[in-house]
Structures are given as structure tokens and as C-alpha cells.
Amino acid sequence: xxxxxxxxxxxxxxxxxxxxxxxxxxxxxxxxxxxxxxxxxxxxxxxxxxxxxxxxxxxxxxxxxxxxxxxxxxxxxxxxxxxxxxxxxxxxxxxxxxxxxxxxxxxxxxxxxxxxxxxxxxxxxxxxxxxxxxxxxxxxxxxxxxxxxxxxxxxxxxxxxxxxxxxxxxxxxxxxxxxxxxxxxxxxxxxxxxxxxxxxxxxxxxxxxxxxxxxxxxxxxxxxxxxxxxxxxxxxxxxxxxxxxxxxxxxxxxxxxxxxxxxxxxxxxxxxxxxxxxxxxxxxxxxxxxxxxxxxxxxxxxxxxxxxxxxxxxxxxxxxxxxxxxxxxxxxxxxxxxxxxxxxxxxxxxxxxxxxxxxxxxxxxxxxxxxxxxxxxxxxxxxxxxxxxxxxxxxxxxxxxxxxxxxxxxxxxxxxxxxxxxxxxxxxxxxxxxxxxxxxxxxxxxxxxxxxxxxxxxxxxxxxxxxxxxxxxxxxxxxxxxxxxxxxxxxxxxxxxxxxxxxxxxxxxxxxxxxxxxxxxxxxxxxxxxxx
Amino acid sequence: xxxxxxxxxxxxxxxxxxxxxxxxxxxxxxxxxxxxxxxxxxxxxxxxxxxxxxxxxxxxxxxxxxxxxxxxxxxxxxxxxxxxxxxxxxxxxxxxxxxxxxxxxxxxxxxxxxxxxxxxxxxxxxxxxxxxxxxxxxxxxxxxxxxxxxxxxxxxxxxxxxx
Numbered sequence: 049x050x051x052x053x054x055x056x057x058x059x060x061x062x063x064x065x066x067x068x069x070x071x072x073x074x075x076x077x078x079x080x081x082x083x084x085x086x087x088x089x090x091x092x093x094x095x096x097x098x099x100x101x102x103x104x105x106x107x108x109x110x111x112x113x114x115x116x117x118x119x120x121x122x123x124x125x126x127x128x129x130x131x132x133x134x135x136x137x138x139x140x141x142x143x144x145x146x147x148x149x150x151x152x153x154x155x156x157x158x159x160x161x162x163x164x165x166x167x168x169x170x171x172x173x174x175x176x177x178x179x180x181x182x183x184x185x186x187x188x189x190x191x192x193x194x195x196x197x198x199x200x201x202x203x204x205x206x207x208x209x210x211x212x213x214x215x216x217x218x219x220x221x222x223x224x225x226x227x228x229x230x231x232x233x234x235x236x237x238x239x240x241x242x243x244x245x246x247x248x249x250x251x252x253x254x255x256x257x258x259x260x261x262x263x264x265x266x267x268x269x270x271x272x273x274x275x276x277x278x279x280x281x282x283x284x285x286x287x288x289x290x291x292x293x294x295x296x297x298x299x300x301x302x303x304x305x306x307x308x309x310x311x312x313x314x315x316x317x318x319x320x321x322x323x324x325x326x327x328x329x330x331x332x333x334x335x336x337x338x339x340x341x342x343x344x345x346x347x348x349x350x351x352x353x354x355x356x357x358x359x360x361x362x363x364x365x366x367x368x369x370x371x372x373x374x375x376x377x378x379x380x381x382x383x384x385x386x387x388x389x390x391x392x393x394x395x396x397x398x399x400x401x402x403x404x405x406x407x408x409x410x411x412x413x414x415x416x417x418x419x420x421x422x423x424x425x426x427x428x429x430x431x432x433x434x435x436x437x438x439x440x441x442x443x444x445x446x447x448x449x450x451x452x453x454x455x456x457x458x459x460x461x462x463x464x465x466x467x468x469x470x471x472x473x474x475x476x477x478x479x480x481x482x483x484x485x486x487x488x489x490x491x492x493x494x495x496x497x498x499x500x501x502x503x504x505x506x507x508x509x510x511x512x513x514x515x516x517x518x519x520x521x522x523x524x525x526x527x528x529x530x531x532x533x534x535x536x537x538x539x540x541x542x543x544x545x546x547x548x549x550x551x552x553x554x555x556x557x558x559x560x561x562x563x564x565x566x567x568x569x570x571x572x573x574x575x576x577x578x579x580x
Numbered sequence: 581x582x583x584x585x586x587x588x589x590x591x592x593x594x595x596x597x598x599x600x601x602x603x604x605x606x607x608x609x610x611x612x613x614x615x616x617x618x619x620x621x622x623x624x625x626x627x628x629x630x631x632x633x634x635x636x637x638x639x640x641x642x643x644x645x646x647x648x649x650x651x652x653x654x655x656x657x658x659x660x661x662x663x664x665x666x667x668x669x670x671x672x673x674x675x676x677x678x679x680x681x682x683x684x685x686x687x688x689x690x691x692x693x694x695x696x697x698x699x700x701x702x703x704x705x706x707x708x709x710x711x712x713x714x715x716x717x718x719x720x721x722x723x724x725x726x727x728x729x730x731x732x733x734x735x736x737x738x739x740x741x742x743x
Contacts (some may be wrong), residue, residue: 178671187706198670198707223675226654228622228636230629252672253626272701276728278630312584341640342594348637358728359630398584463722576629579669 049075049128051098053165059083073443076512079115079425081134081141088119088132089147097124099437100424100527101399101516102156103544107190111510115164118512118527125440131512140165150424153550157527161188161258173207176251176539176579180204185523187259203419208247212238215246221563230575231243234564242577246553253579261539266292266366269536273526276541277577279454282315282525283519284541284577290445290515291528296505304368310446310484311363312356313477317385318347319520320474321392323572324485327467328399330566331408343388350384357404367505378488385485389478396471409464411550413567415554416461422553427522427544429470429571433461440520451480463570507534521573543577585728594641612625615740616658617649621659621683625676625712626669627701630726635663637729649737658684661739662717667695667702667728668709680716688704688719689741697721 051571056077059065065087066078068375092098094431101120115137116221122129134141146153154170155166156175163186166172177185186192211218217238223231233249233303259270262296273288293300293500326339330496349359354373363370364533373381400404414424420433436455440448456472507530516525522544529539552571556564595742610674627741638645644649648699668676678691691712694700699710712718722735 105657151717180671193705198709201670201673203674223672224656224679226625228639229631229651230624230632231675252675253624253666253669254666254671255626255669255702255708259701260705262703275628275630275725278628278633303690338641341637345637345642352728358634359726361725374721392582504595574629576627579626 049123049126049130050093052123052130056087060086060306063218068133069083070186073127074131076131076133078133078135081137083145084117084119084134085142085147088144092119092148093129094535096421097435097437098122099124099128099426099442099523100148100150100547101523102514102527103151103475104512104527104538104540105188106512106529107162107188107419107520108135110190115162117141120514120525121143122442125388126436127443129443129514131514137164137536140167142167146170148424149422149550150547152423153546160186162186164252174234176254178204178206180247181370187256192259195369206233206249208235208249211245212297213239215239222412223249232575236411236556236561236564238561241536243559243561243564246564248549248553250549250575251339251579253576255580258539260535264535266530266535266536267292269539270366270516273539273541276580277543277574278315278321278359278523279574280519280543280577281359281525282311282313282364283363283517284525284543286312286446287362287515287524287526288528288539289366290350290514290517291513291526294508294513294515295507295511295530295555296367297508297529298505300368303372305446306484306487307369307372308364310481310488311360311369311449312446313481313484314347314355315360317474317477317481317518318344318351320470320477321347322327323475323520323569324399324467324470326572327409327566327569328405331405333399333405336399336402336405338396339398343392343395345390346391350381354381373488375489378485382482382485382489382516385478385481392478400468406464407564408543409467409570410462410568411460411521412463412559413562414460414462415551419551419554420461423554424547425522425551426547427519428466428473429522429548429551430470431455432458433463436460439516439523443516447484451483453480460519463522463566466570490535509534510537520576521545522548541577541580543574545573545575545578548573549578586695592595596642597642598626601697610688610740612693614686615742617651617706618661618736618740619651619653619659620661620663621653621656621678621679623662623664624678625664625666625696625706625715627666627693631696632666634726634729635665635692635733638732642647643729643733645733645736648733648742649740655678657684659683661690662716663690663692664712664718667690667699667705668712668715668742670707670709673709673715676715688739689716690720690722690735690741691718692722693727700725732736 060085083091099122104118106116113135119132160177219236222233227407231252235247237245246541322344325337328336352358415433417433436457438455440453442499514527525542527540692698696712
């Protein structure tokens with residue numbers, strides 16, 4: 049990354065760019081906000097496969113820094129992540145979304161929640177806050193104290209673009225859907241059966257978690273973070289703990305790393321298996337769905353039996369894990385998983401060789417490579433479009449370097465590719481679990497690092513830290529800043545669903561309306577961790 | 581094809597008969613006509629998706645809610661019971677009220693999970709209500725974060741007065 053460092057050093061601006069930190073894997077550079085677009089343009093030109101990890105705005109007025117933008121970028125293949133910080137923003141900043149569309153939603157969210165203006169934004173409509181909130185309601189500003197605004201929320205119509213012409217119909221769907229699904233409004237503009245355009249209005253489950261978590265202790269914060277998304281609990285908790293441990297300069301022991309990796313993989317397996325089954329439900333293929341949901345149920349029961357929770361909540365704690373199963377328990381888990389992976393191999397060929405299913409899924413809902421790169425798509429959706437980005441491979445963390453994780457990719461970017469990526473990854477995860485649990489069986493039960501020790505640690509106050517974990521849906525990022533009492537000052541959750549939702553409407557035009565459930569399920573995005 | 585059939589034969593019946601071992605704690609208030617079958621509409625009021633997945637799990641072959649006469653329906657017009665999850669997010673309130681109004685009488689409301697009962701971990705967040713109570717009149721509460729499918733089945737059977 050020397051080229052980038054030299055570029056930044058030689059960049060002329062007033063005030064000058066300040067390289068605060070530049071280490072092997074991470075860098076922190078202060079850039080004036082008006083020069084941020086140029087620096088980002090340079091980075092994108094030199095590294096077209098650049099990944100955005102998170103984009104955070106923080107109200108640091110009480111520290112004398114004004115509002116600050118933190119943009120965390122990752123350079124795949126180099127295992128280097130760079131945080132660009134723009135300080136001293138008062139009421140507006142030049143937009144980055146026109147250079148890098150991946151930041152489109154994030155900047156619209158900033159306009160809503162901070163009341164800052166992104167100058168030159170290509171689509172400045174409000175995003176998170178629906179029409180109906182009182183004027184001047186910007187809850188993430190520090191001078192806002194939770195009040196009675198929710199009582200003043202008025203019924204107001206949602207705004208959608210007009211589309212007129214012979215035979216063009218609008219099909220409104222939601223926010224309450226038929227079935228056990230989360231709420232979101234979709235508006236299809238159709239001509240005949242084919243979809244011309246799709247508008248997705250989400251954020252019906254917006255709760256204000258990022259405000260709620262401010263001022264909470266690290267423990268209380270973890271409880272909330274685990275519930276940002278019901279089914280990516282371990283990923284969010286791990287990302288949060290990674291950030292906390294960075295701020296405490298803490299390295300966890302080998303056995304903790306081992307069991308954290310096992311938990312992360314268990315979460316991946318039960319989600320992937322369930323998602324594969326759900327994709328069958330999207331085309332009304334009941335046999336495939338039944339097999340997927342059976343297998344998922346068995347995996348969740350295993351979670352409950354050995355880790356105390358069907359969604360693995362409470363298993364990961366800052367500085368360690370709640371309890372480490374004995375070698376005997378490891379053996380039992382391993383045997384159970386071997387049975388389940390055998391079962392998986394029995395029913396999965398039925399699905400992969402089913403002509404009717406193939407006919408529905410092949411060439412449906414294509415996500416183009418170009419769109420996936422522009423919008424910073426992550427997870428199986430990106431890998432199915434030929435982007436070999438898997439955080440487990442890109443960044444050396446947990447026990448992944450030893451497992452030699454390889455990104456499972458497909459090139460076509462259709463529903464079928466997203467299915468096959470999941471199938472391959474499930475197989476890989478079963479294999480990883482085999483290796484990891486074999487190690488867990490050998491080791492005698494080690495001493496658990498108790499939380500008491502952890503709370504004695506000193507935390508860096510007013511410093512940014514981020515944690516990043518590959519969840520079943522893609523890379524989850526938690527960005528954290530603590531105050532001097534080790535209470536949370538700002539915590540931003542950028543989930544994989546948040547990164548991927550903007551591209552879902554792009555994959556639908558050209559397909560027919562009944563294909564939407566399949567396309568939606570092939571992305572299998574969560575609404576809750578997107579809306580927060 | 582043959583291998584699939586053979587697999588099914590070897591597997592046998594997966595559905596558990598957990599309803600039979602149940603003894604109701606209280607007498608059901610449900611009119612007799614509703615005790616044999618219950619049609620449910622799900623309503624997510626800002627949950628984390630945990631409760632909703634557990635409700636979805638009721639449909640898998642191991643629980644199979646349908647063999648108790650319980651079914652999830654697509655429209656509130658067909659439903660007797662509204663199963664609500666989540667603390668009640670402000671931006672969904674209007675849709676939630678409309679869903680309730682669309683149901684034919686008599687109708688009941690179940691609050692599923694800690695959030696739906698009192699806001700749970702999300703209590704105090706600026707865009708939540710701190711429970712479903714504030715919006716709709718709740719008849720049954722099922723605590724848990726999230727309640728296990730077993731708890732849900734038990735609550736439903738108890739509500740129906742089924743043993």
C-alpha cells in the first residue's frame with residue numbers, strides 16, 4: 049500500500065492531509081471533507097475492486113470536531129483497511145454517492161438522521177424516516193433527547209415516481225405481506241406480466257437502535273447488538289466484540305478463537321440450509337422447502353442443546369465466549385453434524401437436478417458484475433456475480449487463515465448461482481466444522497477468560513474502532529466509539545442486508561412479477577438489520 | 581426418485597406429538613366453534629426477525645402446526661388471531677391498525693416475545709411504542725426472546741383449550 053501512502057503524502061490541500069496511523073493492516077487518515085471525493089475517485093481508479101466496510105457520521109461537536117465522516121475502505125488482496133476521516137463538518141458535505149453509488153443509502157440516512165446536507169446527491173429523497181415525522185426531527189444529533197416525536201407521527205402518503213403510458217400498471221405490495229415475512233413496501237411498475245421498474249420502500253421496522261445504544265455500557269450494548277438481527281446474532285456479536293477488544297488492546301486466547309469460529313460456522317450452516325429451503329418456497333417447491341426446514345430445525349436444536357439458545361444468543365461475550373464445551377460435548381456435536389451433512393448430501397441432489405426448479409431459477413434475477421461492484425454488494429450475492437470477496441479469506445482473523453478459506457464464486461449472477469454458492473459454502477462450512485471440532489475434542493478444558501478480568505481493562509476513549517465478520521448474508525460491520533466512562537458514544541451497524549438491499553430492485557426488471565418472491569429469497573435479506 | 585422414496589420410508593413420521601402431553605393451566609375462553617381450528621395472521625411490528633423465524637419453524641415437519649388445526653393465512657380477513665411480534669415500530673403503526681381493523685369479529689391478539697409484551701431490549705427507542713399493548717388490545721402473551729416453537733405451540737393449544 050506504499051503507492052497510496054505516497055499519494056496521500058503528496059496530496060496538496062488546505063488543511064493538509066494528516067496520516068494519523070499507518071500500520072500493516074489498518075490506516076487512519078484525516079482528509080478535509082471537500083477533498084474526500086477526489087481521494088475516493090483516485091482509490092476507485094487504482095483499485096476497482098475496492099470494498100466499502102462502513103460509512104459513519106458522528107456528532108463530535110462537544111469534542112470541538114464538528115460532525116465527522118468516517119469512511120472505512122478495504123483493499124482486497126492486500127488485507128489493508130483504510131479509514132478516511134473528514135472532520136469539522138457544519139451543515140453540509142460534498143456527496144460521495146455520485147462517485148461511488150454504494151454510499152447512496154448511507155448518505156441519505158445521514159440527511160435524515162443528522163440533518164446534514166449531502167451536496168450534489170443524485171437522489172436526495174428521505175430514506176429512513178418516512179414522511180409524517182415532525183419538521184427538524186434529526187434523532188442522531190447529540191442535542192436531541194428522546195421525546196414524544198413518535199406520538200406526533202402523522203399518516204402521510206409515501207412518495208413514488210410516476211410512470212405513465214399505455215398498459216402500464218402499478219402493483220403495490222405490502223408493507224404487510226402474505227406469509228411470515230417482515231414488513232416492506234414494494235411497488236411494481238409492470239407492462240403485461242413483465243416488470244419495468246421496482247421501487248422498494250423499507251424502514252418500516254426502524255426502531256432507532258443506534259440512538260438507543262448511546263450511553264449504554266458495553267454489556268448492555270451487546271444485548272442490543274445481538275438483537276439487531278434475529279438470525280445473524282453471532283456475526284453481529286463477534287463484530288461488536290472485535291471492535292470492543294480493539295479498544296481494550298486485548299488479544300483473546302486460542303481456544304476462544306477456536307470456539308468463536310465454530311459458532312460463526314454453525315450460524316452459517318443453519319442459515320444457509322434454511323435459505324436453500326426457503327428459495328424452494330419461493331417457487332412453491334414444497335419438497336425442497338420441507339427438507340431445508342427440517343435440516344435447519346435439527347441444526348437449531350443442536351444450538352439449543354450445546355450452546356443454550358436456538359439462535360446462539362449470549363454465546364459470544366467481550367473478551368471471550370460464555371462457556372467452552374468439553375471435549376466430550378465436541379465429539380457429540382461433531383457426530384451430530386456428520387449425520388446432518390450426510391442428510392444434506394442426500395436431499396440436495398434432488399434440488400439441483402430438478403428440471404422445473406432449474407427452469408424457474410436459471411437466468412432469473414441477474415445481478416450484473418458492474419452493478420455489484422458499484423453498489424458494494426457483499427456476501428453470496430456478490431460471489432454469485434463473480435466477485436471473490438469473502439471476509440474470511442480477505443482478512444486474517446479467528447481461525448480462518450488455518451482453514452484456508454476460498455471464496456466460492458459463480459459467474460452468472462442469477463438466482464441459480466446464488467443457490468449454488470450457498471450449497472458450496474454449506475459443504476465447506478461442514479468441512480471446517482469437522483476440522484475445528486476435531487481440535488476441540490483434543491484439547492483439555494482450558495480456563496475460561498472471565499468477564500471480571502475484562503471489565504478491568506482500560507478502554508481508549510474517543511477513538512474509532514470497527515469489527516467485521518462474514519455473516520451468512522455477507523460482511524457485517526460494527527463501528528464503535530466509547531466515551532471516557534467506557535459508555536458507548538456512537539455505534540453504527542452496517543449489516544450485509546443494508547449493503548445489498550439497494551441492488552435488489554435492479555435485478556427485477558425484465559422478470560415477471562411471480563418471480564419476485566424467488567429473487568427476493570435468493571438474496572435472503574433481513575429487513576430488521578437494514579432498518580435498525 | 582426411488583432413492584427419495586426409500587429415504588422417506590426410512591425416515592418415517594417426523595412430526596412430534598407434543599400437544600398430547602399438554603395439560604392446560606387455565607380454561608379456554610374461546611367460543612367452542614373456534615376450538616377445533618384456528619386461522620392466524622402474522623404481523624411483524626418491528627421485531628428482530630427472531631420470533632418470526634420461530635413462528636415460521638412451526639410449519640416444518642417436526643412441529644407441523646397444521647395437524648393441530650392451526651394455520652397461517654395470507655389475509656387478515658380470513659384470520660381469527662393476530663400474532664404480533666416486535667415492540668411496535670412507529671412507521672408501521674398505521675398498517676398494523678389497518679390489519680387489525682380488516683379482521684372479522686370475533687378476533688384476538690397474541691403478543692409474541694418480550695418486545696411485543698413490553699418493548700424488551702428496545703424499550704425507550706425513539707421510534708417504538710414499548711409493546712403492542714399501546715396499539716392493540718392484547719389477549720395472550722407469550723414471553724421469551726424469542727419464545728421457542730414449543731412455547732408457541734403450547735400457548736396456542738392452551739388458547740384453544742386443546743389437550
